[in-house]
Amino acid sequence: MPGRTPKPLVAGNWKMNGSAASRSLLAEIAAGYGPDLQAKTDLLVCPPAVLVPMAVATTAATTIAVGGQDCHAKVSGAHTGDIAAAMLAEAGATFVIVGHSERRTDHAETDAVVKAKAEATLAGGLTAIVCVGETKDEREAGRALAVVEAQVRGSLPAGASPANTVIAYEPVWAIGTGLVPTVADVEAMHADIRRVLGDLVGQDAAGMRILYGGSVKPGNARELLGVANVDGALVGGASLVAADFLGIAAAYS
C-alpha cells in the first residue's frame, strides 16, 4: 500500500519477567526467525534493563532488535533507580518503550512525562515506542477516541518521524485479560490515530508504525494484525513463549 511502512514490527515486552535463563528463550526465538519471517516482519524484544546486554549478545547474529521498557527524561543525575536512554543504547538497545499504561498507572506518568521520556529516547539515538490506550470506563463512556487522541497529542515527541517513533495502541482493559476489541473498534482507533498523526507530523504520518497491543496471541494475530493501519503488535505474555511469539510474527507470512 503506498505510503505505508515497508515492514510490520512485532515487539515483545517482557515486563518484569525473565532471568539469565531467558537466554534459551531468545535462542529459540532467534532459531525460529528464519529468512522468510525476517523478510516480512521486524522483531524486537524488550527485556528488563539488566537483561539487555544478554539479549543483545544472544541475538547478535540475527536482525532481532533489543529495547528497554522505560528511561528517564534526563541524561544523568541524582535519580536513584532510573536509567538513561544513552545507557540503554550503550548496552546495545535500539528502542525504548515509553508511557506503557503500567508505568502511567504505577508511576503516575503523565503525557508530559511520557513526551519528555520519548524526547530523551530520540536524543539518545533510539526509537521510541509511545504507548497510548483507554481504560474500560473510558471506553464504556464512549470516550476512547478522545482519550487516545489527547494521549497522542500530549505524548508524541518533538521531531517524531517514522524512523524514530512508533505508536502502540493498547486498550488498558485488553492487557493480560484475554479480552480484545472488535476488529471494527481496532480499525476505527488506528484510523483515528493516523488522522491525529497527520495533524502532528503531516505526510510522515503515513509511514509511522502504529502497533496494536493487548492479549495478542497466535490464534488472534492474523485477524488483529490484518486490520487497516495496524502495523504490528506489542506483545506481553505471549512474548515469553518462543512458539507463541514466532506464531504472532508469522501472522504476516
Ligand SMILES: O=C[C@H](O)COP(=O)(O)O
Ligand atoms: O506491552 C504489552 C502489553 O501490555 C500487552 O500485554 P499482553 O499481551 O500480555 O496482553
